[in-house]
Amino acid sequence: MLNPNLKPTLKPTPSEDGIGIWLVRTEAEPLAAVLQSGLGGTLYRPWLDTTRSQKQQFASAYPHHRHWLLLGATGIAVRFLDGLTQDKHSDPALVVIDEAGRFAISLLGGHEGGANRLAAQAAALIGATPVVTTATEALKSLVVGIGCRKEVSAERIAAAVQAALEKLDGRTMADVREIATVDLKAQEPGLLALCAQHDVPLRVFSHASIAGRGWVGQASEWVRSNVGLDGVCEPCALLAAPRGVLVVTKTALNGVAVAIVEDGFRAAGAAPSLFASSNISSNISSNISSNISSDIPTNIPSNISSNLQEQ
Incomplete structure (x- = not known):
């Protein structure tokens, strides 16, 4: 249980080796409780x-x-950090999460400090979008979607990928x-092991989010x-x-079921096309077309619907 009368402890103690969770306002208490429950750490109520x-x-x-979560605005975090940073190899990592729990932003110490990983972990826990801007991640353009049976081994998942x-x-x-999956698989051991082995974050989407935009080439009865x-x-x-x-x-x-999306910047006004990649072979495109019903679901994005109608 959270103790609302607990004052922040600023003197170093062994327990402070974990995550520091800084609440800018009392409104962040519910979010802080969820984060502390899932990630541990020390709460600060300034x-x-x-x-x-x-x-x-x-x-x-x-x-x-070594790791911080600041629950508030990015601008506040920037002002707080003014004069504190020294070196990317030694600065504590900091992730900013807005009070609505929509975004987990890796602000400082992305690679060296582990902020990128922390942002992904926090985002998966609260259903937020992780925001990572480090150059290495920008060069990685593939997103792998995975669905799997219960307790499938990491080796079988790796083979499918x-x-x-x-x-x-x-x-x-x-x-x-x-790697992206449904919330029901957020704690799947084999999936977590694969992500840890390759140092790739696991992004989790709620059942409701997938149901709301759940277009698939061919539905699975199972x-x-x-x-x-x-x-x-x-x-x-x-x-x-x-x-x-x-x-x-x-x-x-x-x-294990796997799908791969190629992400990348597109010129303004150029809508993304589901089948327009030069990397997708014509036979795959033909197979997709033959499996798509003429009755296109109404809950898919408009640009995808348009592309399907043209097939």
């Missing part, structure tokens, strides 16, 4: 100390944790920016009966990269 400004309090507390990647000449796990969705891998990949192109449609192997 309004309880009326003798110093929040910036002064944060400056005192900042060195005592490899089979899908082989459809793209020369592409490997080194090109994968993130998934519909057991999960309540038409499919998992394709919609998850498309939701994770909404401007992307589906370059590998659903590929199933030993209880």
Whole structure:
């Protein structure tokens, strides 16, 4: 239980080796409770100390944790960090999460400090969108959507992903920016192990989000009966990269379904096309077309609907 009367402890203690969670306002209490429950850490409620400004309090507390979550506006975080940063190899990492829990922004220490990983973990926990701007991630353009049976091993998942990647000449796990799945699989051991092995974040979408935009090339009766969705891998990949192109449609192997979306910047005014990638072979496109009913679902994005109607 959260103790609302607990004042922030600024003197270093062994427990502060974990995450520091800074609440800018009391309105962030519910969000902070969820984050602390899932990630652990120490809560800081600076309004309880009326003798110093929040910036002064944060400056005192900042060195005592290797990782920080600040619940508030990015501008506040920037002002708090003014004068505190020294070196990217030693500065504590900081992730900003808005009070509505919509975005988890890796602001400082993305790679060296682990902010990118923390942003992904926090986002998966609260259903937020992770925001990562480091150059290495910008060069990774593949998003892999995965659906799998319960307790499938990491080796079987890896084999299915490899089979899908082989459809793209020369592409490997080194090109994968993130893996996406449904919330029911957020704690799937094999999936988590694969992500950890390749240092790739797992992005989780709620059942409702997928149902609302759950277009798939061909619905799965098994998934519909057991999960309540038409499919998992394709919609998850498309939701994770909404401007992307589906370059590998659903590929199933030993209880694992994989789809791959190629993300990338497009010129202003050029709408993303589901089948327009030069990397997708004509035979895959033909197979997709033959499997699509003339009655296109009404809950898919308009640009995808237009592309399907032209097939």
